[in-house]
Structure formats: C-alpha cells, structure tokens
Amino acid sequence: MGLPLLLILAWTIASKAGHVVFLFLVAGLLALLLDPLVRALQRVRLPRGISVALVYLSFAAALGLVILALTTAVVTQTKTAANRFNEYFTHGHGAAGQTSADRDVDRLQHWLNAHHLKSIKVQKRGHKLVKQIRQRDVGKYTHKIVTFVEGAAISIGTTLFSVVLLIVVSVYMLLDLERLGRRIDRRFPPRPGEEPLVMSIEHALVSYVRGQALLSLIIGATAGIGLWVLAATGLLPHAEQYALLFGAWVALTEVIPYLGPWLGAIPPLAYAIVVHPISAIWVALLFLGIHQIEGHVVVPNVMGNALRLHPLLVIFGLAVGFELYGLAGALVALPLLAAARAISEFFADRVAFEKWPTGEPALPVEVVEPRTLRKP
Secondary structure, X not given: OHHHHHHHHHHHHHHHXXXXXXXXXXXXXXXXXXXXXXXXHHOOOOOHHXXXXXXXXXXXXXXXXXXXXXXXXXXXXXXXXXXXXXXXXXXXXXOOOEEHHHHHHHHHHHHHHHOOXXXXXXXXXXXXXXXXXXXXXXXXXXXXXXXXXXXXXXXXXXXXXHHHXXXXXXXXXXXXXXXXXXXXXXXXXXXXXXXXXXXXXXXXXXXXXXXXXXXXXXXXXXXXXXXXXXXXXXXXXXXXXXXXXHHHHHHHHOOOOOOHHHHHHHHHHHHHHHHOOOHHHHHHHHHHXXXXXXXXXXXXXXXXXXXXXXXXXXXXXXXXXXXXXXXXHHHHHHHHHHHHHHHHHHHOOOOOOOOOOOOOOOOOOOOOOOOXXXXX
C-alpha cells in the first residue's frame, strides 16, 4: 500500500503547486542542455563553478542581445509601417491631390475595364471608402498601434525579471549535476558499452535541439523562397530584397509551437499592406499553407525522427503540453518527451514485473470441514 499512497501524495502536491513543479522541470531541462558546454570547459582545466558562471554569462549576454535587437527592430519597423500606412491614405500627390489609395482604386478600375470587366464598378465605392478612412483620422489609430507595440516591448523587458528564479534554480542544479550523476551511477551502474543515465538524457535533449534547428531551417527557407517567388511574379512588389530577412525571422519564431508560423507572418503581412494591400492576400495564403504543412507533415516527421518517437506521440505531446500549461507547456513538451524516452530505455531492462504464479500454490492449504452444532 505504501507505493500507491506515495504516488497519490506526490500527485496532490504537484497539482497544488503546479507552477513550482513546472519551474523546476524547466530548470532541470536547462541545466541538462547546458551541461555539455560546462563539461567542455572543464576539459581545459577550469573548475566547474567557473565553467557554470562562464556558460550562464555567455548565455544571458546572447539572449539579452537577441531580445534587444528584436524589440528595437520590431518597434522601429512598426513606426515606419504606421507612417507609410498613414501617408497611403492621407498624403496627396500632384495638382489633383490624390492619395496613393485613390490612385490604386483608379488603377484597379482601369484594370477591370481593360480586361472586359466594365460591369464591375469599384471606383466610386473605393473612393468613398478611402474618404471614410481618412475622415476617421488614420494617424490616431496608427499611433495607438505604435503605443501598443512599445508597451508590449516594455512588458517583455519587465517579464525578464521573473525568470531570475528559474536561472537561480538551474544554476544550483547544474553545479550539483555531476555529483548527482555519480550517485545515480552507483545506484544504477551502466552496463558495458552503455551510457550513464544523465549522459543519455543529455544526448536526447541535444537531439531535440538538432531537430528544432532543422525544423526552423526548413520552415524559414520555405517562407523565404515563397516570398521571393511572390516578388518575382509581381504579386509582392520589391519583396525580393527582404525575402532573406523575412525567412530568418520565420525560422526564429518557429521555435514557438503553434504560434510560431503566425508570428513569423506578421512582418511580411505588414510589408504587403504598406506596399500593395492586395498583395497581403497572397502572403496570407502562403503562410496558411506553410502552417498546415508545418503542423501536419514537417513537425511530426522531423521531430519524430530526431527524438525517435512516433509522429502521433509528438502531436499528442504538444497537444497535452498546451492543454496543461498553455504555450509554455507546449514549448517544453518535446524536450520532456525526449528525456522520458531516454529514461524509459535505460530502465527497460532493469525493471521487470513478477509473473503470476501458475500451478499449485506455494503454501499448502488444508481444507477443514465445517463443524455442525450438536442438538442438546
């Protein structure tokens, strides 16, 4: 009865302190991912404490630079796009004072007339729509968008302080990981030619990182090539010079499950709306197709091969992680599956269940006739 009661107690504590348990799981994954770098520094005669400090300082500096560059670029590009969008509807050109939006409406009507579609009248309604947008003060709404993006950037910077506890916990885990590995090896010694348990988990997580890098490369290259094709065919004017930049952004956001492809589509869509609004339809269709292929074909197969898991198990793990802990749960679901697979393989031949006894019972059983009460 002891083991079931212990499991029930552990489940009760974990359900009540789910955030803390999740925090320690993420800290453990981070420590296991960074441990190969620490061991590499130890090979050059550096103490483990100094190696851990160097790895975390380098990791924090790189992460800070990436976040700073991304937030600066997003805010700057949003301001530029908002200004262009505002000028598109409000800035007049020539003696007639027509805006770029009015000119595009006239060009659309001319194209319809040239292609024997004179019955479709969009010129009058188009100019009326542009006038309504202009009268509603486009600048006010674009200013709100810029303010929102700036606030979001500040919120992201503020949220970074909440990961201090995560870093502290992972540092303590990383400092004691070598000692923990020796204890596990004494209790469960690896067999000849077999990796220790901690090393096996680390290699499984490295395989996950390689699979994620390959996934980002595939999706980023697909998005970049697709945008370049749209530019080459004239469906997205002058986008060929930004195709590489947009592809790199898509590859970076691909690390985020579910939302990655949609976040990656925001800059190309904003560019299309500013340059030529009709082009946004083709960009949206491109990223819709990429999202479907990514979710149903690329992720299950690439990550399944990298983690040596069935594609259905990959999809199930992502769905369960998202259901339990939202986006953060989906983000750590596959690394946890990789670690669980390594642990299960290590203990597969070490844990065996006793078979049910067959034949006669081990202890002899004496059958006693029931006594009957005698009548007085």
